[in-house]
Amino acid sequence: MTKDRKGFSTRAIHDGQEPDALTGAVGVPIYATSTFQQDELGKSRLGYEYSRVSNPTRSRLEANLASLEGGIASRVFASGMAALSAVCQLLKPGDHVVAGNNLYGGTWRFFTQVMPKFGVEFTYVDTRGAECVEAAMRSNTRFVYIETPTNPLMLLTDIAAVSKVAHARGAEVIVDNTFLSPYFQRPLELGADMVMHSTTKFLNGHSDGLGGVIVCSTEQQASDLAFIQKAYGAIMSPFESWLVLRGVKTLPVRMKQHDVNGRAVAEFLQRHPRVEKVFYPGLADHPQHELAKRQMKGFGSMICFETGSLENAKKVLKQVKLCVLGDSLGGVETLISHPATMANASLGAEVRAKIGLTDGMVRLSVGIEDVEDILADLEQALAAI
Numbered sequence: 444m445t446k447d448r449k450g451f452s453t454r455a456i457h458d459g460q461e462p463d464a465l466t467g468a469v470g471v472p473i474y475a476t477s478t479f480q481q482d483e484l485g486k487s488r489l490g491y492e493y494s495r496v497s498n499p500t501r502s503r504l505e506a507n508l509a510s511l512e513g514g515i516a517s518r519v520f521a522s523g524m525a526a527l528s529a530v531c532q533l534l535k536p537g538d539h540v541v542a543g544n545n546l547y548g549g550t551w552r553f554f555t556q557v558m559p560k561f562g563v564e565f566t567y568v569d570t571r572g573a574e575c576v577e578a579a580m581r582s583n584t585r586f587v588y589i590e591t592p593t594n595p596l597m598l599l600t601d602i603a604a605v606s607k608v609a610h611a612r613g614a615e616v617i618v619d620n621t622f623l624s625p626y627f628q629r630p631l632e633l634g635a636d637m638v639m640h641s642t643t644k645f646l647n648g649h650s651d652g653l654g655g656v657i658v659c660s661t662e663q664q665a666s667d668l669a670f671i672q673k674a675y676g677a678i679m680s681p682f683e684s685w686l687v688l689r690g691v692k693t694l695p696v697r698m699k700q701h702d703v704n705g706r707a708v709a710e711f712l713q714r715h716p717r718v719e720k721v722f723y724p725g726l727a728d729h730p731q732h733e734l735a736k737r738q739m740k741g742f743g744s745m746i747c748f749e750t751g752s753l754e755n756a757k758k759v760l761k762q763v764k765l766c767v768l769g770d771s772l773g774g775v776e777t778l779i780s781h782p783a784t785m786a787n788a789s790l791g792a793e794v795r796a797k798i799g800l801t802d803g804m805v806r807l808s809v810g811i812e813d814v815e816d817i818l819a820d821l822e823q824a825l826a827a828i
């Protein structure tokens with residue numbers, strides 16, 4: 444854990460974002476270079492030799508994100524999926540992973556279609572119950588991998604309870620914290636061992652770059668993942684690193700507004716006669732509302748709602764004007780999507796049915812526009828049902 448006790452907003456703006464030592468530039472420079480001059484054979488300046496191994500802009504972002512999540516280091520990659528693949532390179536044939544059964548579709552695709560080829564086995568469980576995780580643990584279980592809240596059903600996992608179960612069996616817990624960002628949830632403080640993000644989402648916040656991060660709680664993880672960066676090479680570029688450094692400065696103010704707008708939209712949808720059900724941990728009738736209040740510092744702006752049928756979902760998605768129909772989340776603009784055919788299509792109809800993900804569901808990533816405008820857009824779109 445970091446010893447730094449400055450406030451979160453101060454750390455977002457200053458940690459890793461110190462003025463440039465050489466020029467005083469307040470904005471972190473983009474070190475657009477593949478290689479670095481060595482003063483003599485084997486003698487580099489400040490340890491930088493080749494940008495796949497390390498780059499000063501990337502190092503600044505890694506310091507910043509480690510500070511925000513309360514880790515000892517972080518390693519950034521070319522996308523969220525690249526970060527996930529990198530951490531999975533720490534596994535070997537014969538290892539076993541216990542994972543949540545409601546995962547982002549890309550994660551599901553990677554776990555079910557790529558990792559088994561390398562001899563790693565997975566058991567998928569409903570991680571809402573720590574006892575389900577415990578029952579799935581084996582002597583060769585290395586990781587417990589969870590998303591909380593899940594994408595898109597907004598189900599929660601008790602990170603502290605699952606970490607206790609995993610640690611008792613010598614496994615490490617990895618939490619995909621993409622939906623909430625460290626502003627609202629810090630899994631390492633609750634006992635998790637590593638945190639994963641698609642920085643593409645709230646950390647960047649402006650829908651203009653792809654990236655991923657693994658935040659580490661031990662020196663071993665940090666050095667193993669630095670080796671994977673060097674050996675595997677799917678690192679974040681200096682420019683993309685800079686975009687996240689710039690975006691993350693406003694993470695706290697953005698998240699506060701996302702949360703205010705998210706709550707207002709969830710309440711509006713809950714009252715709306717054409718909406719059958721709303722999935723949002725901030726609503727008092729969410730079955731895990733108490734856990735949400737305990738584990739999260741805000742409810743965020745990811746909402747899923749049931750329109751009743753694929754036809755109804757299609758009508759709403761066709762009718763929206765302000766909300767952007769697109770396959771992402773976490774930007775300043777409100778994004779709307781259809782989980783069954785977009786982010787979660789790769790689960791397949793059978794798995795979707797099993798976990799209760801229907802064709803009538805619509806997912807919102809509520810942005811930070813004037814909330815009256817978002818509500819008016821949804822009102823006119825829902826009228827099409």
Ligand SMILES: Cc1ncc(COP(=O)(O)O)c(C=O)c1O
Nearest residue numbers: 522523524547594621641643654
């Ligand atoms: C929860 C979650 N995790 C991981 C990812 C993968 O991130 P990326 O698209 O940056 O590879 C996504 C992408 O949508 C996501 O929503």
